[in-house]
Each structure stands twice: as structure tokens, then as C-alpha cells.
Amino acid sequence: MIYTVTLNPAIDYVMHPLTLDMGFTNRSSSEEIHIGGNGINISTLLNELGVSNVVLGIAAGFTGEYLIHRLQEKGIASSFVLLDKGNTRINVKLQGIVMTMVNGMGPKISQKKVDELLDRIDGIGEGDTLVLTGSIPKSLPDNMYDVIMRRLDGRGIRFVVDAPGDLLMESLSAKPFLIKPNNHEVGRIFGAQPETPEDCMPYAHKLHELGAQNVIVSCGGHGAALVDENDEEHIVPTAKIKLVNATGAGDSMVAGFIAKVNEGASFEDALIFASACGTATAGSKAIAKRSTIDRVVKALHKQMGIED
Numbered sequence: 441m442i443y444t445v446t447l448n449p450a451i452d453y454v455m456h457p458l459t460l461d462m463g464f465t466n467r468s469s470s471e472e473i474h475i476g477g478n479g480i481n482i483s484t485l486l487n488e489l490g491v492s493n494v495v496l497g498i499a500a501g502f503t504g505e506y507l508i509h510r511l512q513e514k515g516i517a518s519s520f521v522l523l524d525k526g527n528t529r530i531n532v533k534l535q536g537i538v539m540t541m542v543n544g545m546g547p548k549i550s551q552k553k554v555d556e557l558l559d560r561i562d563g564i565g566e567g568d569t570l571v572l573t574g575s576i577p578k579s580l581p582d583n584m585y586d587v588i589m590r591r592l593d594g595r596g597i598r599f600v601v602d603a604p605g606d607l608l609m610e611s612l613s614a615k616p617f618l619i620k621p622n623n624h625e626v627g628r629i630f631g632a633q634p635e636t637p638e639d640c641m642p643y644a645h646k647l648h649e650l651g652a653q654n655v656i657v658s659c660g661g662h663g664a665a666l667v668d669e670n671d672e673e674h675i676v677p678t679a680k681i682k683l684v685n686a687t688g689a690g691d692s693m694v695a696g697f698i699a700k701v702n703e704g705a706s707f708e709d710a711l712i713f714a715s716a717c718g719t720a721t722a723g724s725k726a727i728a729k730r731s732t733i734d735r736v737v738k739a740l741h742k743q744m745g746i747e748d
């Protein structure tokens with residue numbers, strides 16, 4: 441079974457302002473409400489692909505209730521520790537010519553609730569995949585992902601980690617099956633400014649040498665680089681789309697890669713499919729639907745000269 445952990449889930453409130461003037465009242469031309477947080481996005485895309493998975497996380501208040509209700513509607517299994525106080529955060533995404541995001545801090549979480557979540561995570565075992573992704577709420581220790589991986593060490597679990605700089609580097613000693621930083625994160629870690637998959641390849645090798653089995657570095661519309669567990673390099677372009685909302689494109693890429701590898705596909709095929717999933721989401725209002733993914737896979741195959 442695939443489990444995703446979202447310690448700080450969110451309601452993503454996407455607004456489309458025509459202009460954005462700081463210090464003035466701005467008007468949105470339309471808005472949408474989606475459930476979010478990286479783990480939840482990954483679960484949503486896996487569910488679109490028909491891959492069973494379970495969302496684990498911490499939720500609170502009326503926004504938490506809404507989140508759980510939407511997951512139920514989608515038929516995604518979830519197990520949330522519920523807080524007595526506070527609300528699951530609302531993250532505001534201002535989609536103009538560029539996307540500006542204001543992400544909430546999220547509710548305060550007591551040690552008792554953390555222990556409750558850890559107890560649930562303890563049920564995960566041999567052959568399962570555990571996806572640890574997204575920011576760690578301020579009230580939890582920074583090394584929370586490390587704590588979880590050490591607790592489950594030796595059980596034959598595939599760990600997938602997609603987390604910002606320090607957290608990602610700390611996770612490497614647990615030899616995660618997959619990490620997926622983007623080119624900006626890799627640039628911050630190594631003090632460089634890589635843009636393209638080719639620029640990112642040397643850094644993907646370094647992260648692989650430091651312990652990650654498979655390293656994907658995504659580069660937005662430029663595509664992605666992969667160094668796989670056999671130390672082989674792969675580069676994938678992206679299909680051309682009209683950008684609608686790139687929120688969750690990276691999560692969709694992770695979901696697509698896990699889904700294909702779990703099916704037994706080669707790393708090359710998994711990366712191509714993952715790229716298509718990311719692009720499909722970037723060209724959609726929310727996490728991509730299966731029909732959009734299928735269309736983008738076809739377009740990307742054609743672009744790459746691959747026969748369907």
C-alpha cells in the first residue's frame with residue numbers, strides 16, 4: 441500500500457486577480473477552492489490513476505472537516521488525527537501572470553497528537569511506500585521526517601521524501617527510495633543557479649552519492665533530470681501546454697513516478713510518465729484528471745518520437 445503523510449494539509453484558495461497592487465483592494469476575476477498540501481495532492485493524482493493509497497495527517501476545525509469530506513467524496517482512504525483547537529490552514533494562491541502564494545502557518549500540534557499519528561504510522565510495513573512531503577508545522581520538531589524514517593528503519597519500506605533544503609539533506613542518511621527537489625531547491629543547497637535538466641544532472645549525482653536511491657530534479661517547463669538507483673542518467677522534456685495553475689505539478693510528478701515504478705515500468709518510462717503528470721496538472725485548474733494525463737502522455741510520446 442502507498443501511504444502519504446501530510447502534517448500540515450491545506451485548503452488551497454486560488455484567486456485570479458487581473459492586477460495585483462500591494463496596499464490596495466484587488467479584485468479577483470474568478471476563484472476556486474481545492475484541497476491541498478503535498479501529500480494530499482499526491483494521493484489525489486494516484487487516485488486518478490486508480491492506484492489505492494491512504495492519506496495520513498493532522499486536521500483541525502471546519503477546514504479540516506471540509507478536507508476530510510472532500511477526500512471521502514473522491515473515494516480516497518484517510519486517517520487523520522483531529523486536533524481539539526485551531527483550523528487546518530487556508531493557503532492563498534494568487535494566480536496572475538505569475539503565481540504569488542501566501543501559505544498559512546497551520547494549527548499548533550501537541551506532543552500527544554504527534555504520538556497518536558506516530559502510532560498510526562507504526563502500522564506500515566514490508567513492501568509499503570511511505571511518502572513524506574510538505575512543510576513541517578512550526579510546533580513539530582524540524583527533523584520529524586527523520587524521526588519517522590528511523591522509527592520504521594529496517595522494515596523494508598520505500599521512503600519518498602520531497603521537502604525543502606535542510607530537511608531533504610537530513611533525510612538522505614535514511615537512503616530514501618526517491619527524492620524530488622526542483623532546480624531552485626538544488627540551487628539553494630549547492631549555491632548554484634541551475635535552470636535546465638542538463639544543469640541539474642551533476643547535483644542529482646551528488647544527492648544520489650549522499651544516499652538517495654533515485655533523484656529527480658524537476659525544472660518546471662524545462663523538464664526534469666533523473667539519476668536512478670543504478671547510477672544511470674535520464675532527461676525528459678515537457679509537453680507544451682498553456683499554463684493554468686502549476687500548484688501541485690511537482691506532487692503530480694512524484695505520484696506518476698511512484699505509480700509507474702510500482703507497476704514494474706523502467707525508470708525511463710516512469711520519468712516520462714511523471715513528466716506528463718506534472719505537465720497535465722500545470723495545464724489544469726487543479727490536480728490533473730486522468731483524461732488530461734492520457735492526452736499529455738500521447739503528446740509527449742509524439743514529441744519524443746515514442747510509439748504508443
Ligand SMILES: Nc1ncnc2c1ncn2[C@@H]1O[C@H](COP(=O)(O)OP(=O)(O)OP(=O)(O)O)[C@@H](O)[C@H]1O
Pocket residue numbers: 621622623658659660661663664677678679680681683686687688689690691692693714715716717718719720722
Ligand atoms: N510550465 C510548464 N509546462 C509544462 N510542464 C510543466 C510546467 N511546469 C511544471 N511542469 C511539469 O511539472 C513538473 C514539476 O514542476 P516543477 O519543477 O515546477 O515542480 P515543483 O517546483 O516541485 O512544483 P510545485 O511545488 O508547484 O508542486 C516538471 O518537471 C514538468 O514535467
Ligand SMILES: O=P(O)(O)OC[C@@]1(O)O[C@H](CO)[C@@H](O)[C@@H]1O
Pocket residue numbers: 448450451452475476477478481531541543574575576687688689691
Ligand atoms: O506550505 P507547504 O507545506 O510548503 O506547501 C503547501 C502547498 O503550497 O504545497 C502544495 C503544492 O504546491 C499546495 O497544495 C499547498 O498549498
